[in-house]
Amino acid sequence: xxxxxxxxxxxxxxxxxxxxxxxxxxxxxxxxxxxxxxxxxxxxxxxxxxxxxxxxxxxxxxxxxxxxxxxxxxxxxxxxxxxxxxxxxxxxxxxxxxxxxxxxxxxxxxxxxxxxxxxx
Amino acid sequence: xxxxxxxxxxxxxxxxxxxxxxxxxxxxxxxxxxxxxxxxxxxxxxxxxxxxxxxxxxxxxxxxxxxxxxxxxxxxxxxxxxxxxxxxxxxxxxxxxxxxxxxxxxxxxxxxxxxxxxxxxxxxxxxxxxxxxx
Ligand SMILES: Nc1ncnc2c1ncn2[C@@H]1O[C@H](COP(=O)(O)OP(=O)(O)O)[C@@H](O)[C@H]1O
Ligand SMILES: [Mg+2]
Numbered sequence: 001x002x003x004x005x006x007x008x009x010x011x012x013x014x015x016x017x018x019x020x021x022x023x024x025x026x027x028x029x030x031x032x033x034x035x036x037x038x039x040x041x042x043x044x045x046x047x048x049x050x051x052x053x054x055x056x057x058x059x060x061x062x063x064x065x066x067x068x069x070x071x072x073x074x075x076x077x078x079x080x081x082x083x084x085x086x087x088x089x090x091x092x093x094x095x096x097x098x099x100x101x102x103x104x105x106x107x108x109x110x111x112x113x114x115x116x117x118x119x120x
Numbered sequence: 121x122x123x124x125x126x127x128x129x130x131x132x133x134x135x136x137x138x139x140x141x142x143x144x145x146x147x148x149x150x151x152x153x154x155x156x157x158x159x160x161x162x163x164x165x166x167x168x169x170x171x172x173x174x175x176x177x178x179x180x181x182x183x184x185x186x187x188x189x190x191x192x193x194x195x196x197x198x199x200x201x202x203x204x205x206x207x208x209x210x211x212x213x214x215x216x217x218x219x220x221x222x223x224x225x226x227x228x229x230x231x232x233x234x235x236x237x238x239x240x241x242x243x244x245x246x247x248x249x250x251x252x253x254x
Binding site: 019020021022023052053054055056057059060082083084085087088089091092093094 | 132133135136139140143153154156157158160161164165168212219220222223225226227229230
């Protein structure tokens with residue numbers, strides 16, 4: 001299922017709705033990269049609240065989304081990692097490395113505002 | 121494997137099916153929300169290994185019992201190229217592909233029991249179990 005991406009001011013919000021296949025995740029990467037250019041966005045929030053599993057492929061793709069968007073001049077923040085998903089990630093040995101995370105959409109937006117000074 | 125579930129693994133969509141079926145079975149057995157997520161994550165990793173390293177295979181999901189212990193058993197098997205050096209493949213961050221190299225060692229950490237049988241040219245079978253807390 002393709003992840004809907006909304007534009008909110010200088011930012012993009014990708015709200016994952018259901019379990020994603022590997023192809024869906026790669027599609028999200030392409031879509032975000034394209035939309036950052038199209039809207040000259042300064043930041044992107046990827047909301048993973050609906051993801052009930054984050055395995056090594058998901059983590060690798062989220063890392064690469066953040067790195068790629070940074071090269072396109074935008075900050076990325078991952079929001080909504082569920083407690084049990086975080087627990088499994090730690091056991092598996094997965095880290096998001098230098099990718100920013102926040103508890104929810106509101107905190108994610110606050111992080112981006114702070115990082116990008118309101119997009120100015 | 122009398123009442124087990126069999127999921128054929130050929131594509132990334134089958135990985136999602138396998139972990140969803142595993143989560144549902146784990147719930148039926150009575151595992152907690154956290155344990156179901158742990159089980160689904162391990163299934164995702166070993167099913168992905170089939171797609172990435174062996175092209176096709178299958179995942180078998182079933183109840184298991186040992187004395188008073190009850191749990192879930194997951195078997196992933198393929199007739200792919202096999203793993204020439206299993207000890208090495210079980211090390212963190214060892215990957216022959218573009219992966220993070222955490223699938224095998226990480227799944228072992230997630231589950232209570234983990235066995236891997238593999239021979240070069242013969243394929244690979246991973247068997248994992250998780251027990252319900254008594
Ligand atoms: N089913 C399999 N068939 C063949 N080789 C495999 C299989 N599963 C794992 N491997 C080998 O073991 C290595 C480690 O696996 P894993 O820990 O899952 O890391 P990754 O998949 O990220 O490379 C793989 O890179 C691959 O060489
Ligand atoms: Mg793997």
